[in-house]
Amino acid sequence: MNAENNGVNTPLIVQNEAEMDTRNAQSPPATVQPIMEALHLRKYFPLRQFKLLGPRDVVHAVEDTTLALYPGHALALVGESGSGKTTMARLLARLYEPTSGTIAFRGEPVRGNSRAAQKAYRRHVQLIFQDPFSSLNPVHNVRYHLKRPLRLHGHARTTAQETEQILALLNRVSLSPAEQFIEKFPHQLSGGQRQRVAIARALAARPEVLLADEPVSMLDVSIRLDILNLLLRLKDEEQLALLFITHDIASARYFAEDTLVMYAGQTVEGGPSEEVIQRPLHPYTQLLISAAPDPDRMGLDGKSTTTLPARGEIPSLIRPPTGCRFHPRCPHAMPVCRERFPGRTDLGGGHWTNCFLYGEGNKQDKGYEEGEQDERVEKGDRKGLHPAPTPPAPIQ
Numbered sequence: 001m002n003a004e005n006n007g008v009n010t011p012l013i014v015q016n017e018a019e020m021d022t023r024n025a026q027s028p029p030a031t032v033q034p035i036m037e038a039l040h041l042r043k044y045f046p047l048r049q050f051k052l053l054g055p056r057d058v059v060h061a062v063e064d065t066t067l068a069l070y071p072g073h074a075l076a077l078v079g080e081s082g083s084g085k086t087t088m089a090r091l092l093a094r095l096y097e098p099t100s101g102t103i104a105f106r107g108e109p110v111r112g113n114s115r116a117a118q119k120a121y122r123r124h125v126q127l128i129f130q131d132p133f134s135s136l137n138p139v140h141n142v143r144y145h146l147k148r149p150l151r152l153h154g155h156a157r158t159t160a161q162e163t164e165q166i167l168a169l170l171n172r173v174s175l176s177p178a179e180q181f182i183e184k185f186p187h188q189l190s191g192g193q194r195q196r197v198a199i200a201r202a203l204a205a206r207p208e209v210l211l212a213d214e215p216v217s218m219l220d221v222s223i224r225l226d227i228l229n230l231l232l233r234l235k236d237e238e239q240l241a242l243l244f245i246t247h248d249i250a251s252a253r254y255f256a257e258d259t260l261v262m263y264a265g266q267t268v269e270g271g272p273s274e275e276v277i278q279r280p281l282h283p284y285t286q287l288l289i290s291a292a293p294d295p296d297r298m299g300l301d302g303k304s305t306t307t308l309p310a311r312g313e314i315p316s317l318i319r320p321p322t323g324c325r326f327h328p329r330c331p332h333a334m335p336v337c338r339e340r341f342p343g344r345t346d347l348g349g350g351h352w353t354n355c356f357l358y359g360e361g362n363k364q365d366k367g368y369e370e371g372e373q374d375e376r377v378e379k380g381d382r383k384g385l386h387p388a389p390t391p392p393a394p395i396q
């Protein structure tokens, strides 16, 4: 384990409320078009097993998930480990093919699996991995890691152009003096410096969309804020659309204008981060927030004084619970929660949730019963599935 990583996924506690309020007021106006959309994405992984009779078991990793990313705007995808967040990032990066659903870039469905199509897509959409220790090849230096995307995407043709752009990239991610870092190998860098190189490598393609999969969770607490601030600066300066995946709802509030909460492969609540985190409505979001350290809710022993009484653990996704997958843990579960997944109920100001406590869902989205959605998707019938989120209105 690197010296900078204490091995504990300590949440980021943000003290500067004024700074946060300013940032969260930057929601895009309703006229801004999303640069990337995921529409009703679903991913099932068949299990490797020998079965004489019946279909193979599958892991239901992502169910009917819809989201939109906007230029200069960050969306946080929050949930426990195993909730499907990373699968979602890999679907958007096209490392996995969706079982059903559509990914659209600039309004056009993304199609084609050829090398040329993949390369063209990666020019626009880059993924930053969680682990800076394994995402860099230990036998190559920083120059090699950064020159590859520059050459691959045709941004540098000569060694002089290459060096000039690599130095500029290192300066952009605050690795300076850049000349001191360009020939270094990964083992000569700290965890934070490696993650900066990984971010520089993603920027080398000149993308419009960055998918950051828990970019700070493997780093020491003391440098997490630096990396988050770096990503925020790049997002603002270069108008990048950012998907920020995290299990730490406090850092979602600090980092992203909007938050989407995911549980066991289903999205359960979403809207402007300030609204979702200050006024969580879905019992799972309330549980996540009550479990996050908050100085105002700490007892003398340092433990939260208001953790909600949810039972059990995240369920198996091979045979997930019917209806709302949170029902075995939910203190408010009703008989209907076991029968079908609730439709999406809009609560105003871009805030919405999928929970029967707040209604049966909007007219166009009445949820689905077990098996019903499978048939509809297989038949290509998209009516009644969750609509794309509307851009949130600016917070007053």
Ligand code: SF4
Pocket (backbone or CB within 6 Å): 282, 283, 284, 324, 325, 326, 327, 330, 331, 332, 333, 334, 337, 342, 354, 355, 356, 357
């Ligand atoms: Fe709980 Fe039912 Fe709401 Fe699911 S739909 S969170 S089980 S009340």
